[in-house]
Amino acid sequence: MIGTLIKSLLVLADVVEARDPYTGGHIWRVSQFSKLLAIKIGLSEKEAVQISLGGYLHDLGKIGIPDNILKKKGQLSEEEYEVIKTHPLIGGNLIKEHPLSDLVCNPILEHHEKLDGTGYPHGLKEDQIALSSKIIGLVDVLDALTSTRPYRREMPISKAFQILDKGSGIHFDPNLLTHLKELKENEDLSHIIGHSSEGIPLVTCPVCGPILTVPRTARTGDIVFCRACKGKYELHLNLGKFEAEMVGMTENPVELQPIPNSDAVNQLIEEFVGKF
Numbered sequence: 001m002i003g004t005l006i007k008s009l010l011v012l013a014d015v016v017e018a019r020d021p022y023t024g025g026h027i028w029r030v031s032q033f034s035k036l037l038a039i040k041i042g043l044s045e046k047e048a049v050q051i052s053l054g055g056y057l058h059d060l061g062k063i064g065i066p067d068n069i070l071k072k073k074g075q076l077s078e079e080e081y082e083v084i085k086t087h088p089l090i091g092g093n094l095i096k097e098h099p100l101s102d103l104v105c106n107p108i109l110e111h112h113e114k115l116d117g118t119g120y121p122h123g124l125k126e127d128q129i130a131l132s133s134k135i136i137g138l139v140d141v142l143d144a145l146t147s148t149r150p151y152r153r154e155m156p157i158s159k160a161f162q163i164l165d166k167g168s169g170i171h172f173d174p175n176l177l178t179h180l181k182e183l184k185e186n187e188d189l190s191h192i193i194g195h196s197s198e199g200i201p202l203v204t205c206p207v208c209g210p211i212l213t214v215p216r217t218a219r220t221g222d223i224v225f226c227r228a229c230k231g232k233y234e235l236h237l238n239l240g241k242f243e244a245e246m247v248g249m250t251e252n253p254v255e256l257q258p259i260p261n262s263d264a265v266n267q268l269i270e271e272f273v274g275k276f
Contacts, residue, residue, distance in 0.1 A: 003273045005100050006053070010265045012094075013056050016063045018258035020071055024211025025196030026143055028264040031055035032192045033139035033180075034132075040179045046275045051132045053272060054107030056264075058136050061091025061108065085120045088112055106130040111137040114171040134173045138164070138180060141172075146193050148209045157184060157193060197263040203242045207231050212244055213259045223247070225255045 013027050035052035039045065062070060065087055069080045076084065091108040095101045110133035113119035115126055119137075129137075145160035161181060168174045183189050194202050196211065203212045205226040212224045212233060220237045224244065230251065233244035250256065 003269050005098075006269050006272050007265065009053070009095075009098065009100060009104065010056055010268055011260070013060055014260045014265065016059055018260065019063070019067065024213065025200075025202060025261065025264075026147060027056050027059060028197055028261060029143045029147075029192050029195065030058060030136060030140050031264075031268065033142060033189065034136050036183055036188060036192075037135050037139060037176065037180055038132075040183055041176065049271050049275045050103055051107070051135055053268065054104045054132050055136045055139070056268060057091070057095070057104045058107045058111045058140060059087065059091070060094055061087035061089065063094070064090040085112070088121050107133050107136045109133075111140055113137065114167075115173065116170050119171070134176060138172045138176050141167075142180070143193075148204055148211075153209065157189070197261055198267060200263065201241050203235070203244050205229060205231060205233070206244055207246065214242055215259070216263055218242065225250055227256050227258065230256060 017024070017027055031052045032055075034055035035048045038048035038051045043051070065084060069076065069083050072080065088109050088111065092105060095105060095108060107130070109121070110124060110129050113122065113124040113129045113133060114137075115129070117123045117125040142160055142164065145163060146154050146157055148154045161184065164172060164177055164180075168177050191198075196202055196214075197216070200214060200216055203214050203224070204210065205212055205228065208226065208229040208231075210226060210228040212226055214224060214235065218224075218235055220235060222235045224233050224235060225231065226233065230249050231246050232248040232250050232255075234247045235242045236245060237243075
């Protein structure tokens with residue numbers, strides 16, 4: 001029963017991610033980063049798994065944000081940014097009737113709150129923000145900086161941490177950031193950054209930048225498609241990673257349909273059921 005309820009939550013999150021080809025694996029990475037950081041600061045594995053579940057669900061409210069804003073390649077206008085800022089409230093409203101809502105409601109509502117009170121949607125400060133939300137808010141920004149988005153390419157992890165440092169004590173909990181840096185220095189983040197699931201490195205479209213969905217069973221010569229530019233690509237395995245070679249275009253909607261991240265969902269269900 002608990003496994004079925006957890007799966008119903010995770011599938012909701014996958015529906016959101018399926019809308020945007022640029023965020024492939026984002027919710028899995030945030031989930032994994034948050035679990036590692038929770039364990040690093042001394043929380044139990046049970047608490048860490050619960051936080052990782054919140055990480056997977058944190059962007060649920062983006063289901064209610066129009067595509068023209070969510071996928072915009074240029075800078076958002078003030079009015080558009082106000083729309084984006086509603087997604088935590090949308091997510092909170094969507095999840096509140098779910099039997100397991102208490103496990104994930106804080107990160108959904110609070111992952112954009114900041115220590116100095118300048119975050120949204122409620123302008124919470126310091127201890128008003130749940131620890132799980134502080135953890136997920138921090139690693140959410142880390143993944144945003146180290147991932148390709150419609151408006152820019154990914155940046156090196158060293159530069160991402162320089163930006164995080166500027167927000168230490170203002171936007172982010174400095175103690176959490178210190179522990180996150182230690183995870184980075186120990187190479188504990190390297191199997192998550194640039195991956196869409198455990199053991200599946202990201203393959204980006206060489207033409208326009210979004211994530212190409214590569215299944216765990218992929219082999220050299222397999223064909224994948226870019227949902228953004230509609231390119232058709234042949235995969236080539238090189239030094240343990242796939243590279244994509246453009247071999248044509250497609251207008252076939254079946255070939256351009258999103259593929260759910262079943263590996264990540266099954267992994268989280270197994271972890272959660274094992275701990276609860």
